[in-house]
Amino acid sequence: MRVAYFSPMPPERTGVADYSALLVPALRERLDVTVVRRGRKHAPRGTDVCLYHVGNNPDAHAWIVDALRRRPGVVVLHDFVLHHLVAGMTIGRRDGHGYLDAMEREHGVVGRLLAHGVLDKRIPPLWESRPEDFPLVSFVLEHATGLIVHSRTVRDLSRAARYERRVWVIPHPAWPVPEIAAERRGPGLVVGCFGVVNSSKRIPELLRAFARVRARHPESTLLLVGPTSPGFDLDRRLQRLGLEDEGLIHEGWVDERRLWALMAGVDVCVNLRHPTMGETSGSVIRSMLLGKPLVVSDVGWFSELPVGVALKVPVDERETDGLEAALELLVTREHVRAEMGRAAFELARRDHDLERVAELYAAALEESAGGGAVSDAVLREVSQAAADVGIAPATPEASELAKRLAEVDLAP
Amino acid sequence: MRIAVVRPQVPFARGGAEIMADRLVEELRLHDHEADLVTVPFKWYPGTRVLTQAFLWRLLDLDEADGRPIDLVVATKFPSYLVRHRNKRVWLLHQFRQAYELDGTGLAQFADSSEERALRRKVHALDRVALGEASRLFATSRNVSDRLERSTGLVAEVLPHPPQELAYRCDGYGDFVLSVNRLDRAKRIDLLLEAAALDPSLEVVIAGDGPDRARLEELVRARGLDGRARFAGRVSEEELAELYGRCLAVFYAPVDEDFGMVPFEAFLSEKPVLTTIDAGGPLEVVTNGRTGLVVSPEAAELARAAGWLRTHRDEAAAFGRAGKAIAEGVTWGRAIERLLA
Numbered sequence: 214m215r216v217a218y219f220s221p222m223p224p225e226r227t228g229v230a231d232y233s234a235l236l237v238p239a240l241r242e243r244l245d246v247t248v249v250r251r252g253r254k255h256a257p258r259g260t261d262v263c264l265y266h267v268g269n270n271p272d273a274h275a276w277i278v279d280a281l282r283r284r285p286g287v288v289v290l291h292d293f294v295l296h297h298l299v300a301g302m303t304i305g306r307r308d309g310h311g312y313l314d315a316m317e318r319e320h321g322v323v324g325r326l327l328a329h330g331v332l333d334k335r336i337p338p339l340w341e342s343r344p345e346d347f348p349l350v351s352f353v354l355e356h357a358t359g360l361i362v363h364s365r366t367v368r369d370l371s372r373a374a375r376y377e378r379r380v381w382v383i384p385h386p387a388w389p390v391p392e393i394a395a396e397r398r399g400p401g402l403v404v405g406c407f408g409v410v411n412s413s414k415r416i417p418e419l420l421r422a423f424a425r426v427r428a429r430h431p432e433s434t435l436l437l438v439g440p441t442s443p444g445f446d447l448d449r450r451l452q453r454l455g456l457e458d459e460g461l462i463h464e465g466w467v468d469e470r471r472l473w474a475l476m477a478g479v480d481v482c483v484n485l486r487h488p489t490m491g492e493t494s495g496s497v498i499r500s501m502l503l504g505k506p507l508v509v510s511d512v513g514w515f516s517e518l519p520v521g522v523a524l525k526v527p528v529d530e531r532e533t534d535g536l537e538a539a540l541e542l543l544v545t546r547e548h549v550r551a552e553m554g555r556a557a558f559e560l561a562r563r564d565h566d567l568e569r570v571a572e573l574y575a576a577a578l579e580e581s582a583g584g585g586a587v588s589d590a591v592l593r594e595v596s597q598a599a600a601d602v603g604i605a606p607a608t609p610e611a612s613e614l615a616k617r618l619a620e621v622d623l624a625p
Numbered sequence: 626m627r628i629a630v631v632r633p634q635v636p637f638a639r640g641g642a643e644i645m646a647d648r649l650v651e652e653l654r655l656h657d658h659e660a661d662l663v664t665v666p667f668k669w670y671p672g673t674r675v676l677t678q679a680f681l682w683r684l685l686d687l688d689e690a691d692g693r694p695i696d697l698v699v700a701t702k703f704p705s706y707l708v709r710h711r712n713k714r715v716w717l718l719h720q721f722r723q724a725y726e727l728d729g730t731g732l733a734q735f736a737d738s739s740e741e742r743a744l745r746r747k748v749h750a751l752d753r754v755a756l757g758e759a760s761r762l763f764a765t766s767r768n769v770s771d772r773l774e775r776s777t778g779l780v781a782e783v784l785p786h787p788p789q790e791l792a793y794r795c796d797g798y799g800d801f802v803l804s805v806n807r808l809d810r811a812k813r814i815d816l817l818l819e820a821a822a823l824d825p826s827l828e829v830v831i832a833g834d835g836p837d838r839a840r841l842e843e844l845v846r847a848r849g850l851d852g853r854a855r856f857a858g859r860v861s862e863e864e865l866a867e868l869y870g871r872c873l874a875v876f877y878a879p880v881d882e883d884f885g886m887v888p889f890e891a892f893l894s895e896k897p898v899l900t901t902i903d904a905g906g907p908l909e910v911v912t913n914g915r916t917g918l919v920v921s922p923e924a925a926e927l928a929r930a931a932g933w934l935r936t937h938r939d940e941a942a943a944f945g946r947a948g949k950a951i952a953e954g955v956t957w958g959r960a961i962e963r964l965l966a
Binding site: 261583 | 740
C-alpha cells in the first residue's frame with residue numbers, strides 16, 4: 214500500500230522532524246512510504262492514503278495543512294492547540310477574514326468578535342494569551358479522514374470538539390538509548406528535572422518542595438537541565454529558598470548526548486506541567502527508558518501513566534505539599550525507586566517500542582485506506598441476508614443486527 | 626455445570642481442532658458436566674466472507690438452551706470465539722493465521738490492495754474485541770500465547786491438552802524415521818526426504834495424506850528413494866500406534882507450528898522427536914539432547930541427526946523416556962480442572 218508522508222524532516226530542528234526520522238524507516242518495512250518534499254502540496258500519483266503530521270508551529274506545518282486541505286487524509290495531531298498555526302496560516306498570510314472565519318466556526322459570534330479585537334490590536338494575540346481556550350483545532354480536524362493521537366487525553370479532547378471519525382491512540386515511539394556513561398552531578402541522591410525552566414513546568418512549586426526535603430536530607434541535589442524562559446528569574450527564587458549555593462545545579466540547553474548522560478545520572482526524574490492539552494513528554498519517555506522513577510503532575514497524558522511508574526501530584530492548592538511527600542518517599546525508599554524504575558522501563562519497552570508503534574501506524578493507515586469499503590461490503594451482505602428473510606430497516610431485528618455489527622467494529 | 630463447547634466446522638474436513646473439541650466434550654461429560662458441541666459452518670473466502678461468516682457467531686444466543694441456562698461457553702478457534710456469553714472462556718488453538726503470521730508468505734490469503742489490507746486488519750479488530758471479552762483466556766501452547774500477545778496485547782495462560790488416545794507402546798527402536806502429518810508444504814516433509822537422499826542408510830515412513838502428496842512422491846522418484854521411503858497414507862489408529870511403537874524416531878518440523886500433538890504421541894511411545902529450530906510450538910517440549918534433537922532446517926543436518934540416533938539407540942531410548950514423563954503430565958483431568966477453575 215502506498216502512503217504519502219507529509220512531515221517536517223531533518224535537518225529541520227523540530228520535535229516532529231526527529232519523530233519522523235525515527236518512525237519512517239520502521240514504517241517502510243511495512244508499507245510503501247514516500248516522504249513528500251517540503252512545500253509540495255500534492256501526493257505522488259498512485260497514493261492510497263496520505264499521512265499528515267500537524268503541530269502548532271506554522272513554519273514547520275503550514276505547507277502540510279495546505280496539502281491536507283487539498284486532499285483529506287489521516288492526521289497525526291502532535292498538538293491539540295493549533296491557534297498559533299492557524300494565525301500563521303491566516304493573519305500571517307494577510308488573510309484576516311480567514312482568521313475571523315476560523316474563530317467563528319469554532320467559537321461562534323463571540324469568537325469572531327474576539328478575533329476582530331486581535332486584528333484591531335485591541336486585545337493581545339490570543340495565541341499568546343489564551344491559546345488553550347481557543348485551540349482552533351477544527352481548522353485541521355474537518356479535513357482529517359482519521360486521527361492519530363499520542364494520548365487518550367487528546368482523543369477525548371478531539372471527541373469533545375465533535376470529531377466523529379476514527380481516532381487511533383498510538384504511543385510516542387521510544388528512541389534507542391545511546392551507549393553513554395552516566396554523569397552524576399551530586400554526592401548524594403540526585404533529583405532531575407529536564408526541560409524548559411518556567412512556571413508552566415511548575416518550577417516554583419518544585420523548588421519550594423525540594424527546599425523542604427533538602428532541609429531533612431542535606432546531601433540531596435536538584436538538577437535542572439534546560440533553558441530558562443524569558444522573565445523567569447530563577448536566581449532570585451533560589452536565593453529566597455536558600456538553594457543558591459548548593460543543593461541545586463542548573464544547566465541550560467544541552468545536546469542530546471549530554472541530556473542522556475545527565476538523565477542516566479539521576480535517581481529520580483520530575484516532570485511537571487500545567488496547563489496541558491494532552492501533549493506527551495519526550496523527557497518522560499527517555500527517563501522511563503533509563504528506568505527512572507517519576508514524579509509528574511496529575512494532568513493530561515501524565516495522568517495516563519500507570520500507578521507504580523509515576524507518583525502523580527494533583528495541581529491544586531496543596532501541590533507543593535504533594536510534591537514534598539512524593540520526593541520524600543523516593544529520596545528515602547531505595548526499594549520504591551528500584552521497583553518504580555523497573556516498571557517504568559518495562560512500560561517504555563512494551564508500549565513505546567518502535568516496532569510496535571510502526572505496526573500500529575500501519576494498521577491505522579490500512580484501516581483508513583480500505584476500511585470504509587470493507588465495512589460497506591459487510592453491511593451490504595448482512596443487509597441483503599436480512600432482507601432475504603424479511604427483516605426490514607428500522608425494525609427491532611434490524612437494530613439488533615446493527616448493534617451486533619457495532620460491537621465487533623464492523624459497522625461503517 | 627452446563628457447558629457449550631463451540632467450534633467452527635468446515636464441512637467435509639476434519640483435523641486436530643475437531644478432534645480436540647470433540648474430545649473435550651467427552652471428557653467434560655466424564656467429569657460429570659452436561660456438555661454439548663455447538664458448530665457453525667465457516668467459509669473464509671472470497672473477500673469479506675471471512676467477516677460475514679464470522680459475524681454469524683455474534684448473532685447466536687447461548688445464554689440458555691431449551692429454557693435452561695448455559696453456565697459456560699468454551700470457544701476454541703476463530704471465529705467461534707465471537708459468540709456472546711456472560712461466561713465465555715477461550716481455549717485458543719490458533720487465530721485466523723492467514724491474517725497474522727502467514728500473511729506475506731506463500732500461504733497468505735490477503736492481497737496487497739487497500740481493501741484486502743483493511744480486511745486483514747478487520748480480522749485483527751474482531752480478535753481484539755472477541756478475545757478481550759473472554760472471562761478466562763487460555764492458549765494451547767506458549768507459541769500461540771506469544772503470537773496472541775504480540776498481535777492483540779492480550780495475555781493467555783498456557784494450557785496444553787493431551788493427544789488423541791491410542792494404544793501407545795514401545796516395541797523397540799527400528800531403522801526407520803516416522804513422519805505423521807497432513808501432507809502439505811508447510812509441514813516440510815520434503816526436508817526428511819532430502820535427508821534420506823543424502824544418507825543411503827536412512828529409511829522413512831510417511832503416514833498421512835494431503836495436497837502435497839503428488840509432489841512428495843515425485844521427489845521420492847527423482848531422488849531414487851524407492852524402497853527406502855514408504856507412503857503409508859491415512860492409517861488406522863491401530864496402525865498408527867504400531868508405527869509409533871516400531872520406529873526409531875519421529876520427524877516433526879512444520880514451519881512455526883502452533884503446537885502439534887505429534888511430539889506428545891511420539892513421547893507416549895517412548896520415541897525421540899527430530900525437529901528444527903524454526904518449528905515453533907514443538908520446541909516447547911522437544912529439547913535438544915533431552916527429549917530429541919533440534920537442528921537447523923537443512924537436509925544434511927537432519928540426515929546427521931537421524932544417523933546419530935541410529936548409532937546411539939540407548940540415548941534415543943533415554944530421550945523417548947524423558948519425553949514420556951512430560952507427556953504423561955498432560956492429562957485431561959488437569960486441563961479441565963484449570964479450564965473450569
